Amino acid sequence: MSENVLEDMNDLMLQRREKLNQLREDKEKAFADKYLPSHHAKDVEADFAELEEKEVKLTGRLMAIRTHGKASFADLADMSGQVQLYVKQNNIGEDRYQFFQELDLGDLVGITGTVFKTNRGQVSVRVSSFELLTKSLRPLPEKFHGLKDKDIRYRQRYLDLIVNPDVKETFVIRSKIIREMRKFLEEKGFLEVETPMMHPIAGGATARPFITHHNTLDMDLYLRIAPELYLKRLIVGGFEKVFEINRNFRNEGMSYKHNPEFTTMELYQAQADYHDMMELTENLVNDLAEKVLGTSKVEYEETEIDFTPAWERITMVEAVKKYTGLDFSEFESDAEAVEAAKSIGIEVSSKMTYGEILNEVFEERVEDKLIQPTFIMDYPIEVSPLAKKIEADPRFTYRFEAFVYGREIANAFSELNDPEDQRERFEKQTAMREAGDEEAQMMDYDFIRALEYGMPPTGGLGIGIDRLIMLLTDSSTIRDVILFPTMRPERNE
RNA sequence: GGGCCAUUAGCUCAGGUGGUAGAGCACCUGACUUUUAAUCAGGUUGUCGGAGGUUCGAAUCCUCCAUGGCUCACCA
Numbered sequence: 001m002s003e004n005v006l007e008d009m010n011d012l013m014l015q016r017r018e019k020l021n022q023l024r025e026d027k028e029k030a031f032a033d034k035y036l037p038s039h040h041a042k043d044v045e046a047d048f049a050e051l052e053e054k055e056v057k058l059t060g061r062l063m064a065i066r067t068h069g070k071a072s073f074a075d076l077a078d079m080s081g082q083v084q085l086y087v088k089q090n091n092i093g094e095d096r097y098q099f100f101q102e103l104d105l106g107d108l109v110g111i112t113g114t115v116f117k118t119n120r121g122q123v124s125v126r127v128s129s130f131e132l133l134t135k136s137l138r139p140l141p142e143k144f145h146g147l148k149d150k151d152i153r154y155r156q157r158y159l160d161l162i163v164n165p166d167v168k169e170t171f172v173i174r175s176k177i178i179r180e181m182r183k184f185l186e187e188k189g190f191l192e193v194e195t196p197m198m199h200p201i202a203g204g205a206t207a208r209p210f211i212t213h214h215n216t217l218d219m220d221l222y223l224r225i226a227p228e229l230y231l232k233r234l235i236v237g238g239f240e241k242v243f244e245i246n247r248n249f250r251n252e253g254m255s256y257k258h259n260p261e262f263t264t265m266e267l268y269q270a271q272a273d274y275h276d277m278m279e280l281t282e283n284l285v286n287d288l289a290e291k292v293l294g295t296s297k298v299e300y301e302e303t304e305i306d307f308t309p310a311w312e313r314i315t316m317v318e319a320v321k322k323y324t325g326l327d328f329s330e331f332e333s334d335a336e337a338v339e340a341a342k343s344i345g346i347e348v349s350s351k352m353t354y355g356e357i358l359n360e361v362f363e364e365r366v367e368d369k370l371i372q373p374t375f376i377m378d379y380p381i382e383v384s385p386l387a388k389k390i391e392a393d394p395r396f397t398y399r400f401e402a403f404v405y406g407r408e409i410a411n412a413f414s415e416l417n418d419p420e421d422q423r424e425r426f427e428k429q430t431a432m433r434e435a436g437d438e439e440a441q442m443m444d445y446d447f448i449r450a451l452e453y454g455m456p457p458t459g460g461l462g463i464g465i466d467r468l469i470m471l472l473t474d475s476s477t478i479r480d481v482i483l484f485p486t487m488r489p490e491r492n493e
Numbered sequence: 494g495g496g497c498c499a500u501u502a503g504c505u506c507a508g509g510u511g512g513u514a515g516a517g518c519a520c521c522u523g524a525c526u527u528u529u530a531a532u533c534a535g536g537u538u539g540u541c542g543g544a545g546g547u548u549c550g551a552a553u554c555c556u557c558c559a560u561g562g563c564u565c566a567c568c569a
Binding site: 015069118119257262488490 | 494500502503504505506517518519520521524525526527528529530531532537538539560561562563564566567568569
């Protein structure tokens with residue numbers, strides 16, 4: 001960003017800059033060195049019984065000032081919330097009172113005072129001394145309506161956080177959810193690991209990657225689209241339970257549920273299968289809701305979601321039959337599947353295979369009906385190149401996705417550990433790639449080599465953290481759960 | 494990328510059918526020593542997103558551009 005945004009000054013800003021110059025002439029500090037508080041704003045009210053008539057030191061931002069002649073009330077906001085200050089000329093002297101009158105909304109101050117209740121019963125702090133800690137040079141958005149302009153809210157999140165307390169709350173909950181998730185997994189013996197964010201081969205998912213360049217190696221690298229293949233290499237290496245919580249990057253569309261960089265949790269458990277992953281998923285998510293929100297029943301966009309285990313388990317074929325009447329278990333050929341899809345008005349290409357069509361019908365007609373937590377099991381092999389196939393019916397794999405409110409929140413499978421099979425699957429993907437499918441997966445010989453050394457039977461699970469947090473914080477867009485969502489750069493004149 | 498909508502004071506928003514811009518908050522001046530969206534009296538604030546065009550005259554009508562929102566497509 002250029003400095004243009006800094007040159008654009010209005011009267012209110014010029015006024016504040018003049019005040020700053022005056023402070024410098026008066027040898028008053030406009031940017032103090034330090035001021036350590038003894039309490040937070042919220043403590044004053046919460047612990048009033050203990051703190052009454054005791055001295056406290058608080059720091060924060062002035063959010064409102066109500067002057068009544070030779071006494072003033074002010075609202076001081078810190079991380080915990082707000083508390084009212086009572087500043088009286090008799091208590092701090094005429095000079096300091098005059099100085100207080102010259103402060104602006106948004107200025108950061110440190111105060112010392114005693115806790116009391118006003119006649120109206122409002123817990124307050126009677127200020128005995130204060131210091132200006134930081135002069136604020138820009139006017140704050142309006143106190144009552146807050147900041148609504150979404151463009152500014154996302155671009156200048158610091159401002160959003162200052163004036164919209166709910167925003168802060170959402171990100172506190174986000175932090176708690178991730179903390180509880182770590183705790184849950186560590187208690188179950190999972191080891192947190194970090195794998196590369198820059199990949200020579202973008203693997204582990206079907207998606208278009210971002211490309212970057214390493215100068216010394218003179219080679220392109222991909223920002224990772226998934227950590228999957230590295231985590232499974234660790235299972236080969238003998239780690240039995242690993243997980244990683246980190247960012248993935250996908251060079252695709254943006255929407256209320258897609259941001260180019262997003263956070264996932266992936267875990268792998270040796271000797272387990274996808275049934276174990278289902279149990280783990282429902283217990284984990286329910287545990288998060290209980291620990292962070294205090295309940296298994298969560299309100300999302302005016303719909304109650306009940307995360308209490310056990311969640312409904314249904315195969316994709318059964319789900320499609322339930323919601324469309326089409327019974328894919330009766331179809332033998334690709335052509336029959338094409339006909340069936342067309343019969344209910346779903347456009348499919350005649351080149352598509354049985355599994356692709358089943359998946360298409362599922363996505364078109366079933367997904368958005370899955371409001372309460374539901375495991376959809378046994379995905380077609382064509383759309384699951386890293387999942388173990390079901391021996392009894394190799395058109396399907398031991399894979400499930402968990403849906404809540406019509407959205408996928410988890411994807412898991414019994415991991416494919418047969419290197420020959422994996423190699424064939426990669427070859428099919430490579431062929432699709434060569435046929436122009438930019439999202440098809442790339443061949444990863446080293447991964448196959450790893451499987452050749454032997455990977456135990458393994459259950460793997462991925463959870464989209466941002467989407468889970470949307471559900472648990474009743475946020476309607478992913479941008480409300482990512483502090484700095486991807487935006488076009490601000491335009492400079 | 495397509496469609497629809499929006500962009501007016503620092504912020505939140507009004508401005509039928511074209512006549513040169515308003516409110517509340519914020520800000521400034523004054524009054525007020527327990528108020529809390531404090532109150533009362535007075536005052537200031539704008540390239541009406543940008544560039545063209547139509548018109549005697551454009552915030553208003555037309556075209557293009559920019560940014561954002563919703564939505565469809567792709568995706569997690």
